[in-house]
Amino acid sequence: MNMAKAELSPLGIFDQSRLGRTQPSDHRSPANQAYNKQLHLAGKITRHRSRNPLQLDYYLYVPSAGGEGAPVMVAVHGVSRNASAQVRLFAPLAERYGVVVIAPIFSTTRFPAYQRLGLRQAGLCSRPDEALDAVVDQVGELTGARTEHLSLFGYSGGGQFVHRYAMFHPERVHSVSMGAPGWYTFPDPRRAFPRGIHAPVGFSGSLGLSSELFEVPMAVFVGALDTQRDRRLKTSVGIDAQQGAHRLERGWRWVQEMQAAAREHGYGTRYEFQILDNCGHSFQQCMQRGQLGQQVFDFMLGRLRRPLAAVSPSGFVMFQAS
Numbered sequence: 001m002n003m004a005k006a007e008l009s010p011l012g013i014f015d016q017s018r019l020g021r022t023q024p025s026d027h028r029s030p031a032n033q034a035y036n037k038q039l040h041l042a043g044k045i046t047r048h049r050s051r052n053p054l055q056l057d058y059y060l061y062v063p064s065a066g067g068e069g070a071p072v073m074v075a076v077h078g079v080s081r082n083a084s085a086q087v088r089l090f091a092p093l094a095e096r097y098g099v100v101v102i103a104p105i106f107s108t109t110r111f112p113a114y115q116r117l118g119l120r121q122a123g124l125c126s127r128p129d130e131a132l133d134a135v136v137d138q139v140g141e142l143t144g145a146r147t148e149h150l151s152l153f154g155y156s157g158g159g160q161f162v163h164r165y166a167m168f169h170p171e172r173v174h175s176v177s178m179g180a181p182g183w184y185t186f187p188d189p190r191r192a193f194p195r196g197i198h199a200p201v202g203f204s205g206s207l208g209l210s211s212e213l214f215e216v217p218m219a220v221f222v223g224a225l226d227t228q229r230d231r232r233l234k235t236s237v238g239i240d241a242q243q244g245a246h247r248l249e250r251g252w253r254w255v256q257e258m259q260a261a262a263r264e265h266g267y268g269t270r271y272e273f274q275i276l277d278n279c280g281h282s283f284q285q286c287m288q289r290g291q292l293g294q295q296v297f298d299f300m301l302g303r304l305r306r307p308l309a310a311v312s313p314s315g316f317v318m319f320q321a322s
Contacts, residue, residue: 041143042066043095045087050138054110054131059087059103060139067100067143071151071174072136073300075103078156079115079232082283086155089287093297100145104132106161115160116194117168129165133172148172151300155179155283156232163218164194170212177296180222180247180281182233184254187261195242214262217270219299220251221292223279230281247281272299 040046043064050056063070073094075086087103094101106114106128113119114128140147151174154162159178164185166173187209188196199207227246229235244250255273262269276290286292 052134056131061101076154076158115157149174176218214267219272225280
């Protein structure tokens with residue numbers, strides 16, 4: 001392998017997106033584990049580019065024990081495109097629990113509407129869900145990780161992406177954790193996507209309240225101070241009436257609507273809502289003050305047992321959910 005062409009970035013991330021390489025044909029073989037170590041994947045954050053025409057860049061963390069048979073977590077950034085911060089802050093937990101982390105970088109030029117799976121007023125742009133699928137397949141080949149079912153996390157705009165990805169591709173999703181999305185796709189067949197689940201014309205893929213969707217547990221985490229109607233919060237008379245005035249209220253309403261839809265279809269799916277004390281709309285603040293990372297891994301691994309936060313019609317109150 002030609003190491004002369006690759007250098008550590010100022011962030012200490014090894015960029016292998018431009019390296020030519022060949023791989024063992026059997027990606028789950030012992031030879032592939034040796035190949036991973038040769039590429040210096042294990043125990044490091046590396047940067048790559050998918051081989052398909054969409055060419056999605058992504059960060060990858062493989063635990064020091066290797067990726068063979070490991071579960072996969074996908075962490076999706078918000079509009080600040082802070083994918084490197086996400087993978088750095090999740091890496092210690094991924095190391096502890098033996099999880100491979102993929103953090104895609106949805107560029108503003110190629111994926112301007114990634115939060116809405118490529119749908120915008122001017123028409124469709126590149127489909128970020130299809131680009132992510134190609135990345136996941138590539139990571140499976142590269143590491144031997146289990147890519148059949150993904151644990152998804154997204155903060156802010158990334159939270160919008162991951163729950164909408166799950167609605168279109170529930171068969172690929174193990175769990176969904178969201179940090180303070182600005183707005184949601186509600187389980188309402190009367191409203192067009194992305195506010196509801198009525199698929200728009202020309203948008204390929206199956207969208208609806210399927211049994212596979214109701215088998216996916218989902219959690220929403222929002223900072224207790226995240227009540228500002230800032231310039232990045234999508235607002236309108238219709239959205240405010242349907243979803244609420246701010247991210248805290250909108251997260252609660254969406255969880256309630258999803259719970260009601262699941263029960264109506266005979267499912268007792270886990271939909272959780274957690275308020276993070278002393279946190280505003282900041283990923284790093286939620287990770288440091290609110291222990292968001294540990295709570296996401298707890299939920300992902302099925303160990304979320306903390307009291308949940310709920311809202312009453314008159315305001316926000318705390319109580320233990322039944």
